[in-house]
Amino acid sequence: MKAPVWIAVIVAVLFGLLGSIFIVKEGETAIVLNLGRVSRADLGPGLHFKVPLVENALVFDRRLQVLDSSPERYLTSERKDVQVDFFSIGLIADATAFFRATGGDESVAVARLVPIVKDSLRNEINARTLQQVVSGDRSEIIDAQLDKINEGAATLGVRIIDLRIKQIDLPTDSEVITNVFARMSAQRRQVASALRAEGEEQARTIRAEADREQTVILAEAERDAQRLRGQGDAEAAQAYAAAANKDPAFYAFQRSLEAYRRSFADGEALIVLDQDDPFLQYLENDR
Numbered sequence: 001m002k003a004p005v006w007i008a009v010i011v012a013v014l015f016g017l018l019g020s021i022f023i024v025k026e027g028e029t030a031i032v033l034n035l036g037r038v039s040r041a042d043l044g045p046g047l048h049f050k051v052p053l054v055e056n057a058l059v060f061d062r063r064l065q066v067l068d069s070s071p072e073r074y075l076t077s078e079r080k081d082v083q084v085d086f087f088s089i090g091l092i093a094d095a096t097a098f099f100r101a102t103g104g105d106e107s108v109a110v111a112r113l114v115p116i117v118k119d120s121l122r123n124e125i126n127a128r129t130l131q132q133v134v135s136g137d138r139s140e141i142i143d144a145q146l147d148k149i150n151e152g153a154a155t156l157g158v159r160i161i162d163l164r165i166k167q168i169d170l171p172t173d174s175e176v177i178t179n180v181f182a183r184m185s186a187q188r189r190q191v192a193s194a195l196r197a198e199g200e201e202q203a204r205t206i207r208a209e210a211d212r213e214q215t216v217i218l219a220e221a222e223r224d225a226q227r228l229r230g231q232g233d234a235e236a237a238q239a240y241a242a243a244a245n246k247d248p249a250f251y252a253f254q255r256s257l258e259a260y261r262r263s264f265a266d267g268e269a270l271i272v273l274d275q276d277d278p279f280l281q282y283l284e285n286d287r
Contacts, residue, residue, distance in 0.1 A: 020052050022050060029043060030059045031060075033057075061092070062095075065091060067113060071085040074122050075125075076125060076126070076128060076132075076133055082169070084125065084165060085169070086165045090113070092157060113158060116153060117163065120152075
């Protein structure tokens, strides 16, 4: 009967020892609750002890966490709509404050933190124009509100390390996007008109240059042709003169034949001459 009692005692001691030990990993922190109240906090990595059945340990992740949210719609200083998609990066800075504010539930912390971030961004965007929000330096928007965001996040035991704007869109149901598209279209038409005008000017310049080169080429060709014709006529005259000096009678006969050929080339010529005209001397019949 004594052996089972000792076994039970040993098992109870083992369970007690196991229930009094907890481990905090690297990147985590822990608090110990004594009957629901925080007795020890900010316990670092390592092996820790607690009183079984009296104390309870809660371990939290102290690594950086990405807190995402749905896009939010804001108004600029010109009362124009923009839709901003953002996310924040934070961590648990005070485990005790985090437990007291949220009961250790991270979803509760996120739900309470998102409105703080959205309200801070709203104040900054409301003070800027649409062009400043869309085309400006986004880090200026974040830097101006990060300290204020951390003032609200400190009540939750959380510290926001960084805030990033992923995208800024114009709502599809807003007149802003229609106006932007109209302005972009007008700018593209203006650029297209300028390019067409520049192209037409270049075309006129090219055509004028081509016409000038054509005139020069034709003039040079005519000049060369005149020179060649002159040279040919001079050579022909020399040939005629040489033929006339060598055989005057044959030369006269040849010239007459050429005259006949030119006169009767169309086959319809009619020439009335005196019978003694020298032009007919080679056409007379033998009598």
